Amino acid sequence: MNDQTPTAVERAEKLQGLGSKRKRVEDARFTQGKGNYVDDIKLPGMLFGDFVRSPYGHARIKSIDKAAALAVPGVVAVLTAEDLKPLNLHYMPTLAGDVQAVLADEKVLFQGQEVAFVVAENRYVAADAVDLVEVDYEQLPAINDPFKAMDADAPVLREDIKDKMEGAHGPRKHVNHIFTWEVGDKDAAHKAISEAEVVAEEMISYQRVHPCPLETCGCVASMDKINGKLTIWGTFQAPHAVRTVASLITNIPEHNIRIISPDIGGGFGNKVGVYPGYICSAVASIVTGVPIKWIEDRIENLTSTAFARDYHMKGRISATSDGKITGLDCHVLADHGAFDACADPTKFPAGFFNICTGSYDIPAAHVTVDGVYTNKAPGGVAYRCSFRVTEASYFIERMVDVLARKLDMDPADLRLKNFIKKEQFPYTSVLGWEYDSGDYETALDKAMKTVDYTGLRAEQKANREAFDRGETRKLMGIGVAFFTEIVGAGPVKNCDILGLGMFDSCEIRIHPTGSAIARLGTISQGQGHATTFAQILASEIGIPADMITIEEGDTDTAPYGLGTYGSRSTPVAGAATAMAGRKIRAKAQMIAAYLLEVHEDDLEWDVDRFQVKGNPESHKTMAELAFASYNQAIPGLEPGLEAVSYYDPPNMTYPFGAYLCVLDIDVDTGVTDVRRFYALDDCGTRINPMIIEGQVHGGLTEALAIAMGQEIAYDEIGNVKGATLLDFYLPTAVETPAWETDYTVTPSPHHPIGAKGVGESPNVGGVSAFSNAVNDAFAHKGLTHTQMPHDHWRVWKTAEKLGLNG
Template structure:
């Protein structure tokens, strides 16, 4: 047989399984412009819907006159809240347990809010129709500052008070004020305060993690098509969680779930922006039901930046205590979370502030206390996790800044301070003060490798020289060494902890092996650029011994894919990847019985070897997986059903905890505030590595979005609630020009509870990158007395820092 002359190494190589830098199978279509995105979908008779949006941040809607709009050629309908109210669809639930207006119900709460939905024959007619809708507003006092909102008599949401004007309970308990959404606490308050009050050294800092936006290249959109003959609704959309969308649509529309088919086609980036449900989806569905025709809605860039889910906007106040030697003893964090007009976070139900309670970071901190207050303001709704697990970027930024501030307080080197406080390898599994059980880690090894690679001592010596030269007037440039060590918490998650709107956060994989030895696997997740079709096939190749090139991965169609909670929070590999491995093992278990029958030995006398089962002790006697697949369908085997299929629903026993060590070396022009990133080193430990090339791509992308956020990307408002950064002129989206060269590196500490030991990596570089870039800026000014300055570190803010430190003479 031909196989006999193939070496075992060659057989492994032929599979293109785990550990191999297999080229992305998606790229052939993407690089040739042959992707199929929502806006590529064109159906017969398809209409186009678009919104009349509020120019005001807070106003009473006195009247809406659609008469002139209906006269615009091509305009077929104009929906307002009054049209949706009889259906109960003028409000919709958010994923955070709050509710949100679909169309303005008597008032608007943020600039750009959806007021009416114009349905027309094409998008040009819709745009003209929008111009012709006359809305009379009565302006109300605008609250863009959460602290002012919490002290204001102005009631933003009438549903937050009873008839007597007293605040009523929200989804997560009592309100402190009518504009207050929730309080969420983790850890032990009194013991933490006692430890901090009695500590030898305490560092305090308040930091604002500014509002920004995931800004995927493809904006949000959908096509809704109601077939009135068979009663089926098909909804194509930019959904990061298609099954969850199907269930939500069913719950709010009353259409039975089997009559709803949700399809996520190719998605041009999500980064958290495409997890939630938006008014455009609801209005498109209603418009399709009303008109009996397919209706498309696609945001433009300004709609996307101004109205769909933002990220961050956390005011974080911290206290960290330590001994004089630098051993951390306690941590307290208070967050004021600005959610805008509606709490439209996409967090698991029990976690209204996400996993902010991972804010003890990578450190062995014995006592900690976290409290988060959510607040309404006149800003766009949201609070999603932008390229991170729920609020983990905020948590890691907080602790990595607090470490730097503590190092200043202690006059200590910040790298050394981290080292002496890391959770030690032998402490894993480690239960943190705020409750999480870290699965595995080896922080010291990663840190030492990082510092050695960048010649940390050499960098500090060079920096000290630069400071001297600056003081002597020889240079106007300062040098910053940015450090960060992060621990992510991803893979939500165990159903016992994590659900969204009651939907448990398991995930799934269903495999069908074809008789000739190829396969299709379907998952409950959906790639938005992560390369699932490439990497999940690699997991399966290693598990079932068929080449990755012979395995099709399909996601995103709820009529065919098994139920799953979708892709965000770096959960695809930890959860669906585990389901894939487990389903693969079911295939293998059946294959083992078939092989044993074919080889005429007992089941226990055959063992799996790369791509075949061999008789133990007689490797020349074997059946390849291809042979077995054929037999499974075409040979009567006593006691075994025909076919070779498996499905696995995986409820992970724990989260996974990827970690990494990053170093950024930056030069700063004190006079212009410009920055030049000379070096960026990123060591990631994501456990078992499935495809090193895909990992590297993920790291580059995540770091670039981290650079964006740290150095300029923000959604800024003026006092009237006008968005100042609604286009890509002012909203910073880095291009190849602004991006430095990244050096990537890794260690491998597998997750002990994950079937293949993988932890997830897509979001790590963002989580670790933001504090690293920010710390580099702040570190450059440490010698001149800077403790902390808020992001984004754009030119003028860096200049302002230098100016306030007296560096401009």
């Protein structure tokens, strides 16, 4: 060794492994407009599909006349349910055990429902022909209020299953009922509440919103009639699952189906499900023998593919008079729309809603969820969250605030008093989850100190006095939120989708010259997998991240996995990556032992090499070992250096965080100004701090959008009110406040590198923080709860009801 020899620290830095703020390798193409999205795919002879959609929320189809459309030059076909029936494809299975009409069968059940699929030479001809398909409807009364869905005289929505009173999740109570899901000890929870010194009760609604990715859903389906192979490029968050489902419903053998997810412009859950556009494109390609492209426009995206939330949560929470929570009870009415197309693990019809005890040590709890059909679009996906976790987190974070008002306690103090303590982990919640690790008190304490919480409350007191003296027309609100996510679905023993266990996978090949390719069963939609998975591997196998290609999204090349949603990529596929890397290293160690003529046990790993213990000069780098694996005949070892890992996680991971929001409300206009937002996240081991920060910024911006403006609303007859970006609130840089981010690190004890996942945390925690702040601004005037979204008019109405504006 001389003074030019890099130290271990210098060598580690060069790898850009765990903890490196490595720049995103994806950005070179995205920032130059060189991404390759599904709509960039152009194949010879490709035709275009476009839908005739229902203008009504609920109507009977009396007839469909295709003649005028078919007469348009360039129109190749017009498909209706009648054409799909012989193939038994007029309905398709949903991820939730229901069926969904691919093309409306005798009835339409929501505005925007797919009625006919026009195939034409180009988009313009297709759009012209869509206008010429004559559908004769008889309008029927619609259900837009889930609370009226199970009325005795409610119209029957799903005639196709009206006699099937045994649903996918047990018996149905009403023809418009989907399921009842019950968790927890009802008697214990009710006893705790009835005997409690203090009980707070509130109806917490989480409005219907939409993930609204910048790129809408779409696909190109191409049936090669020579070799019998169907290839579908599409906006799929779970390409392997799509392949299996496609095989099951088309009877095309799975090896003859290839699903490719190219670059995806945001998913947020919108691209998990299977949509009629995919099926119709595939059928049209099979029939015509040429590729078919289908791309949604924005209105179609907002009105037909996968909404989120629409949970109406009636809660009771009880406590001792000094603020120790004793019980929680919750009934959810879940509006699932016209078909139950929720994307939840099979055994969880309400997702992981039973994480609703949150970050608190609550001794008794009970939850029931009733899902109902209404004349709205199907969906119920996890919009930048794990399954129904945002709903659960919003519920408990509002309920704790409501309880704090009732107890006349500071909401932060009430949280601190009821947190699951550090020494209680692993902690089994009364509703059945095993929290892996946490240190909540430290996190909230750090957050409160950083923002000077005491000072803020003092400022708020002064503001309220000034308001009452008529010196200001603004009220200051402080929102405290603490969340625990449950992500990384999940252990195969209790998590599957349509029978597919929710493991994930990584396959690694080391090339002779010491670079590598790794393929995974996940698919990035902006999360930066090509950057971060290479970092995990760099640290595991000592090859610089820049020399590792990450490939995802092609089912012909990638190992089987369940895709990317629910913050599962890092917890599951990230673990598979580390485990596959460790297999590589184990074989490399055997090769090194042979080359260095020592016993394996006499070697130690040092950043990028195996060295002889006590004699670091005697070593072999990973690059040398890679080459050796291709040119040395090593007794007892196969040539090559490859590994694959299928990782079945032993548990979920439980990221958490403390968020604080400070805002000012103009009571005369309802305009809210977020002046400060502090987000402390603990996602365990931090793989790339820059990407974490970016994910938190994006998630908080979506949380702002949901809390302050997003809503997919319907009128009485089932019309969607405001289905363009004029009305559907997507904040721009102007509306978005500056975010302050911070962290603590509490590694997951069961994950190979201790990482927990972070992409969705800010959406889960952020919504509560904004909403708690708005509610807090009016708390001293007697407000306990006001429903989201907190847009100008609703905030103004709240102020008006409290007599604060003139």
